[in-house]
Amino acid sequence: MSAMKKIAGRRLALATAALLPLTLAAPATALADTQSPTLSHAATPPARMSTVGGALLGKPGTQANLGSGAPVLPKDLSARSWIVADAESGDVLAAHNPHWRLPPASTLKMLFADTVLPKFPRSEKHKVAPSDLAGMGAGSSLVGIKEGETYTVHDLWLGVFLRSGNDAVHVLSSMNHGVKQTVEDMQAHAEELQALDTHVVSPDGYDAGGQVSSAYDLTLFARSGLQKKDFREYCSTVRAKFPGETTKKHGRTTRGSFEIQNTNRLLAGDSDITPYQGIAGVKNGNTTNAGATFTGVAERGGRVLLVTVMNPEKKDHNKVYKEAARLLDWGFGAAGKVTPVGELVAPRGAQAGSQPSAPATAAAGGEQTSAKPVAASVRESGSGGVGVALAIAAGVLVLLAAGVFLVNRRWPLPDLVRRRTRP
Numbered sequence: 001m002s003a004m005k006k007i008a009g010r011r012l013a014l015a016t017a018a019l020l021p022l023t024l025a026a027p028a029t030a031l032a033d034t035q036s037p038t039l040s041h042a043a044t045p046p047a048r049m050s051t052v053g054g055a056l057l058g059k060p061g062t063q064a065n066l067g068s069g070a071p072v073l074p075k076d077l078s079a080r081s082w083i084v085a086d087a088e089s090g091d092v093l094a095a096h097n098p099h100w101r102l103p104p105a106s107t108l109k110m111l112f113a114d115t116v117l118p119k120f121p122r123s124e125k126h127k128v129a130p131s132d133l134a135g136m137g138a139g140s141s142l143v144g145i146k147e148g149e150t151y152t153v154h155d156l157w158l159g160v161f162l163r164s165g166n167d168a169v170h171v172l173s174s175m176n177h178g179v180k181q182t183v184e185d186m187q188a189h190a191e192e193l194q195a196l197d198t199h200v201v202s203p204d205g206y207d208a209g210g211q212v213s214s215a216y217d218l219t220l221f222a223r224s225g226l227q228k229k230d231f232r233e234y235c236s237t238v239r240a241k242f243p244g245e246t247t248k249k250h251g252r253t254t255r256g257s258f259e260i261q262n263t264n265r266l267l268a269g270d271s272d273i274t275p276y277q278g279i280a281g282v283k284n285g286n287t288t289n290a291g292a293t294f295t296g297v298a299e300r301g302g303r304v305l306l307v308t309v310m311n312p313e314k315k316d317h318n319k320v321y322k323e324a325a326r327l328l329d330w331g332f333g334a335a336g337k338v339t340p341v342g343e344l345v346a347p348r349g350a351q352a353g354s355q356p357s358a359p360a361t362a363a364a365g366g367e368q369t370s371a372k373p374v375a376a377s378v379r380e381s382g383s384g385g386v387g388v389a390l391a392i393a394a395g396v397l398v399l400l401a402a403g404v405f406l407v408n409r410r411w412p413l414p415d416l417v418r419r420r421t422r423p
Contacts, residue, residue, distance in 0.1 A: 111190055112205075
């Protein structure tokens with residue numbers, strides 16, 4: 001049997017296993033009343049969880065199948081849930097309670113971005129009305145949007161990704177016919193991606209009754225979003241200039257700006273952590289109920305890995321990033337030496353037997369997908385020194401006979417990540 005047939009057979013078996021316990025894979029909306037997003041809920045995972053992506057992923061505890069020469073998993077990991085996957089093939093290298101439905105915090109903004117980002121061109125301008133900022137939770141993270149000021153869509157997305165600004169999320173939701181409509185759109189998109197552990201209540205990830213996701217689902221959101229050029233640009237931007245407030249003095253109207261920096265510590269660094277070699281995003285979060293959450297993507301030696309870590313029990317400073325870094329290190333060392341324990345499934349729209357999609361241009365952003373990647377480049381802002389790792393070509397979806405897909409094997413992650421030094 002050829003290697004390709006063996007791979008296709010294994011993927012088909014995993015896909016079949018994922019379809020067996022349909023009740024376990026039901027959307028989380030059905031469990032909204034019983035899934036309280038508070039730390040008072042049981043500190044142990046359910047005995048039965050979804051098996052989307054493979055039967056092993058539905059079992060509690062750590063799942064790994066180490067081969068000869070594979071490094072042992074990092075010891076003393078305290079996260080309630082984590083997953084390490086190959087971003088291109090979708091193979092899950094190892095996981096720990098990956099389908100445990102937990103509060104996601106601002107990592108849910110990846111789903112928000114993947115849903116809403118294609119709807120508006122980045123150059124579109126919007127003047128903020130008071131109603132745009134209504135309904136934000138107390139203590140929300142903010143980028144500093146002001147009523148009556150005009151912002152471009154590009155400005156707003158920088159606020160979402162760099163500062164995790166709930167104010168930017170609410171303005172974009174208002175542009176998308178309101179929070180209610182945006183929540184419905186996000187839920188529909190999650191179900192299209194087969195992220196069936198996710199129940200959306202707020203578009204910004206703010207603590208809300210019944211709002212849950214999982215390490216598995218967050219990884220699906222990241223993988224889907226990273227196929228969009230603009231998503232890759234925003235999530236890999238370290239710092240940028242953000243428009244300030246308009247002032248009038250001596251008959252002259254001026255509007256300054258201020259610098260914002262990405263709160264993803266594996267990207268920007270911190271006092272006790274340096275930027276991770278090869279990091280290129282994606283999103284972090286932290287709320288009282290969710291604890292710290294993080295999804296990251298990194299490239300090393302031509303391999304691209306995704307990691308998601310949810311709610312480390314140890315509350316040391318930057319613990320979520322430190323555990324994520326250790327898992328990425330393990331993943332790069334273990335790649336090719338482990339038997340995958342599952343896979344990141346394809347969206348429902350990926351039909352079995354389909355051919356790779358032809359290059360297409362998005363209506364809003366003018367973004368193209370191409371089977372031939374273009375070299376990444378780095379864009380620096382002359383006024384603000386904005387380091388933007390910009391990938392030119394989006395990953396193309398390659399549909400396989402088994403009904404799953406691969407991102408283009410030469411996925412064009414930003415070249416900057418290979419040589420970035422601490423800012």
